[in-house]
Amino acid sequence: MVVVVLVVAVAVGVYAHKMSTRKNETEKDTSPLRSLMLTRQDIPDATDITWPTGTEQMSICYADSTLDATISQTPKTSSIERIETGSASVTEALVLNINEPSPGSQARWLRDAVTxxxxxxxxxxxxxxxxxxxxxxxxxxxxxxxxxPAGLPDGAFGFHQTATATRATTVNCDILYAPVMHDDQRGIIMVRTAVPDDGTPAPDITDLLTTALHRADATLDPAQLTPPAPSPTTSPTP
Known part of the structure; x- marks a missing residue:
């Protein structure tokens, strides 16, 4: 199984496939934000952790490119983690201190892309x-x-992707996004599972989100998905 954790800021971009670089898990204690991410202990039978330098193609949805371009322009608020456990995988994204034109606009753009x-x-x-x-x-x-949505935590949204090929094992992916708050910082968490249809048990995506929230010391913030009320206009005094 593979678990990927991202910390990102959202913006529109183009699909990109970036090669990941492997780093030792001990770097987690010294690298920005890595102490707020999933660990081997969170994923049964985890075997390896890598820290890619960018997002990989995770689905056929253009929300990937929204997320990729969001991947923090500032390393202090961005990191990606991948935990492997055999043939399956999970991906998580955590966005902190988002730079956005209005509160929650990045989360709303991502939700619209998913929809x-x-x-x-x-x-x-x-x-x-x-x-x-x-x-x-x-x-x-x-x-x-x-x-x-009825089966998801309040404010969370996502999709299921099935991938089949004539001579390859079917791969099922669940990708779940949620707007969050960490201290006074708005953010986004994304968790992804990719599991081959060969009897490999699939981690529960909502349980992964719950664990990711705990690790990040974050709470769900569905209010980000509601556009701010327009500013009142005043008529000129005659």
């Missing part, structure tokens, strides 16, 4: 959500459906 992805499909092998990618010549199909 727009409901029902989209792709047959592009390079968008395969895990490694290894299917070999050339295979028929690939990926489809997204939104997660039912």
């Amino acid at each position: 727009d992805c409901d029902g989209i499909t792709s047959a592009q092998p390079y968008l395969w959500p895990s490694s290894p990618t299917p070999s050339s010549g295979q028929d690939v199909s990926m489809t997204i459906t939104l997660l039912d």
